[in-house]
Amino acid sequence: MSLWFELAVSGLITGGIYAVVAIGLNLQYGLMRILNISHGEFLMLGAYLTWLGYTVLQVNPLVFLPVVALVLFVVGVAVYRLCFYRIVSTAPAVEVIEARSLLVGFGLLYLVQNLAYLTWGADLRGYSFLAEPLEVAGARFSLNRVVVFGFAVGASLALLAVLRYTLIGKAVRAMMQSPTGAQLVGIDTKFLHPVVFGAGLALAGVAGALLSMVYEISPAMGEPYTVTALIVIVLGGLGSALGSLLGGFLLGLVETFGMHFTSPSLKMLLSYSVLIAVLLARPKGLFAR
């Protein structure tokens, strides 16, 4: 029983991180059709910023979290302005935006990842933070994983609340439903696009900061998360933030249980099998209406 409990909790912890990464990517895709394949590289930047903050400035990573989010938000607005603005405003059709943003994403991936290699080298970096064990109902977890889970779920729910209850959230949802209709009622694309893109990167940065508290970090750490995030948003449905949250948990659970009962080398195989099975059965995602 306690084994099942332990597996379930660790699956949910992994899933919480997946959810944060995926929601950011999904917002960008849902709103602007930008399929940013370099999303994970910004997660990596967030992780390195936190690591620098902890080792150089001796700042508590949790305190540093808002700073990381803000920095990545600004980076996001700049990246949007420099790279994606031109694509979104000149492309003749939605499919063209998808294809070109994918290419630019590859370019950013090479650029950011290799700049990180040049700056910090390929070594794994890490620090120890809140590593003491915590016992809940006979199962043991290190405290930092529980904190990470709490913040990941908190960030996801906060974002869902923003989307649901605030005016800007309403504007974002309107843009997703009908870009033309939203513009007709006076929603400003020029303001909303950079803000949402920045928010997506801020979420990636937060995810990276959280990950750095638990795992060792390296310049290549982001790529697997991009792939997982793509799987999660397809599972949950493109453009649906709630779908990404649930999809993230689902994938986290499938991976943890699957790895325990089969073999760790099958982890990716399991995620892809789930993805393909879901796409074959429900091409619009599990939670599509």
Place this chain on the structure above:
Amino acid sequence: MSLRHALAALLAGGIALAALPWLLSDFLLALALSCVMYAGLAVSWSMFCGPSNYLSLATAAFFGLGAYVTAWGAGALPYGLSVLAGGLVAAGFAALVGAAVLHLRGAYFAVITFGLGELVRHAITYYEKAYEGTVGRIIAEAPESTTVYWMVLAVSTAAVATALGVRASRLGLALRGIGSDEERAQTLGVNARRAKVLAFALSAFFAGALGAAMAVRWTYIDPPTVFNPFIGFQTVLIAMVGGAQTILGPIVSAVVFSLLTEFLRLQFPYLFLVILGLLLILLVLYLPGGIASLFVRARWRRGNA
């Protein structure tokens, strides 16, 4: 240019390129091999993805499957036959998968085809570890490097010839119709499913055959080498930067990219991927139609002069 002229030009180009082993040093020949391979891959990719506007990231999967066919058949199959078999296995796999996933579009299709590559890679890794007790395979008897070059050149030339043929055929028209408006094409009587599966399998055939032909270049192959997503990405980048709607564009772009990559790698070993990334972004932003749009613009200017 009519189909016959294009084929004649291709044949002449192929024969000229076949003479390269006598003219070039080993290093330059390796460079030429990489140009020819990427030209073949990019043309085979744009054969389906260009006109139909489907974004497939499965090239690495087909390439790797082909390479593994060579590795599994090493010793039992002659080189030429294993290249053919590699192509056929990849085409069969593409037809099977295509029938299942080609109703998806846009990002869904891109993600699932990327997933397929990873799926095959992990499946082969697992199979080899669990049932064969090995991680990679050694190819003991590799043919001469000039033989490999001629084989890759032959496959790539065949890919270009097929692409020219497809473009001039009903299949090419059907794909273009699907690319501009799939529902309308279907209403007008195009069997979209059959056209897509056929073209997807055809494009996979050449990627698989190139994988099978290239496998002997690495004396040791393992899944991370042959299913390297970089090969797939590079192919898509080359094709799209060249202009996937055309056939000449991807060929020119393959040569430019291979030479540029090699030059940057030698000149700036640390900065080269940073520069490549930056160049890619600038190209997409300021030359969105690809290299091919330069020829079109030039021709248009000449026509008006």
